[in-house]
Amino acid sequence: MTALTIDRINKRYGNLHILKDISIPIAKGEFVSLLGPSGCGKTTTLRCIAGFERPDDGSILFGNRDVTRTLPEQRDIGMVFQSYALFPHMTVAENLSFGLEVRKVSVPDRQKRIADVLAMVRLEGYDKRFPRELSGGQQQRVALARALVIEPSVLLLDEPLANLDATLRDEMRFFIRDLQQRVGITSIYVTHDQAEAMVMSDKIVVMSAGTISQFGSPREIYERPASQSVAGFIGRSNTISGKIAEALGQDSYKVDTPCGSIGTTGPAGLAKGAEVKIMIRPENIHTRKQCVGAGQKQEAGSGEAGKDENVLAGAVVNSVYQGSANQLAVKLASGDRVTVDVNGRNPLDVGEQVALRFAASDTWLLAS
Numbered sequence: 001m002t003a004l005t006i007d008r009i010n011k012r013y014g015n016l017h018i019l020k021d022i023s024i025p026i027a028k029g030e031f032v033s034l035l036g037p038s039g040c041g042k043t044t045t046l047r048c049i050a051g052f053e054r055p056d057d058g059s060i061l062f063g064n065r066d067v068t069r070t071l072p073e074q075r076d077i078g079m080v081f082q083s084y085a086l087f088p089h090m091t092v093a094e095n096l097s098f099g100l101e102v103r104k105v106s107v108p109d110r111q112k113r114i115a116d117v118l119a120m121v122r123l124e125g126y127d128k129r130f131p132r133e134l135s136g137g138q139q140q141r142v143a144l145a146r147a148l149v150i151e152p153s154v155l156l157l158d159e160p161l162a163n164l165d166a167t168l169r170d171e172m173r174f175f176i177r178d179l180q181q182r183v184g185i186t187s188i189y190v191t192h193d194q195a196e197a198m199v200m201s202d203k204i205v206v207m208s209a210g211t212i213s214q215f216g217s218p219r220e221i222y223e224r225p226a227s228q229s230v231a232g233f234i235g236r237s238n239t240i241s242g243k244i245a246e247a248l249g250q251d252s253y254k255v256d257t258p259c260g261s262i263g264t265t266g267p268a269g270l271a272k273g274a275e276v277k278i279m280i281r282p283e284n285i286h287t288r289k290q291c292v293g294a295g296q297k298q299e300a301g302s303g304e305a306g307k308d309e310n311v312l313a314g315a316v317v318n319s320v321y322q323g324s325a326n327q328l329a330v331k332l333a334s335g336d337r338v339t340v341d342v343n344g345r346n347p348l349d350v351g352e353q354v355a356l357r358f359a360a361s362d363t364w365l366l367a368s
């Protein structure tokens with residue numbers, strides 16, 4: 001069931017066209033992240049959903065109810081702002097009570113709901129403290145509790161972890177995701193941190209300059225990016241330019257490149273002769289040394305390449321130790337450089353010739 005439908009909304013400030021035909025369907029209980037660089041329109045989209053901004057056209061539906069022209073307080077939302085926006089002169093309990101009083105919840109009911117939600121965010125016993133008497137992470141959890149205590153049908157979060165240090169951020173990511181799943185609340189989360197979006201979301205909306213570049217699961221976005229800009233924004237990637245030589249199946253192609261012919265996977269319908277870029281993630285390229293299993297005598301790279309496998313020759317031009325892995329830069333015969341992750345205990349030296357192997361199924365074609 002669709003809990004929330006954002007249907008072709010546009011927003012302009014004067015001559016500036018800030019949101020351009022944004023459409024997002026969100027299922028009940030889903031956790032959806034809006035991800036994109038600063039200024040791409042994430043907060044504006046969230047404010048339109050909350051009702052603090054009104055789109056110039058298009059509509060917003062909560063279930064079947066059109067809320068495009070209703071006020072924020074009539075929308076049944078809980079919102080966590082980047083700055084937390086706790087009332088500084090009120091205790092934790094008073095901060096939580098505020099929304100319940102506005103909704104005319106009875107005193108005994110209020111007390112029970114505040115106690116329940118404080119337990120949920122692991123802040124039992126903190127009800128009489130003022131925000132200034134709490135750490136950043138605790139304030140953040142009060143902000144979350146304040147949004148949840150009114151039992152909204154939709155939870156909106158605008159970069160709620162931006163002010164926290166790296167360790168606390170990590171902890172809070174899992175905390176929020178776990179809580180969201182336990183309560184089963186439909187949530188929209190704004191972030192410009194791709195790792196955060198990847199670990200927390202059911203779906204990610206990748207935004208760029210007021211438009212949606214891609215909408216899909218973290219896996220779809222990482223493995224099947226819709227464009228070079230999405231591929232570049234989410235994780236590290238290599239690209240090799242080429243032209244479609246032949247379609248081998250619905251989504252598999254042979255591509256001619258300056259390094260030779262490469263078997264690839266790509267979106268259906270690419271025409272012969274089309275210019276493409278072959279994307280390969282660094283962790284999906286295996287070097288010759290990595291291919292040799294323990295006790296295996298045969299030199300990897302010397303055997304026949306598997307049907308699905310490509311082998312390219314190159315030379316190591318740089319090697320950076322990163323603890324868990326070594327990051328190699330390898331120069332191909334075409335002059336292109338690719339980044340390869342190898343096991344940190346078995347690095348290849350600069351200057352060494354290597355065979356790079358990668359599966360066609362681990363590549364993805366991007367329109368050039």
Ligand SMILES: Nc1ncnc2c1ncn2[C@@H]1O[C@H](COP(=O)(O)OP(=O)(O)OP(=O)(O)O)[C@@H](O)[C@H]1O
Nearest residue numbers: 013016018036037038039040041042043044045192
């Ligand atoms: N009230 C306003 N008047 C004019 N322009 C605005 C207004 N609010 C936002 N903008 C512009 O709209 C664009 C999108 O802003 P928005 O706050 O949605 O970006 P964002 O993706 O949330 O960025 P960030 O990651 O920096 O928070 C920006 O270029 C911003 O300058």
Ligand SMILES: [Mg+2]
Nearest residue numbers: 042043044190
């Ligand atoms: Mg913002």
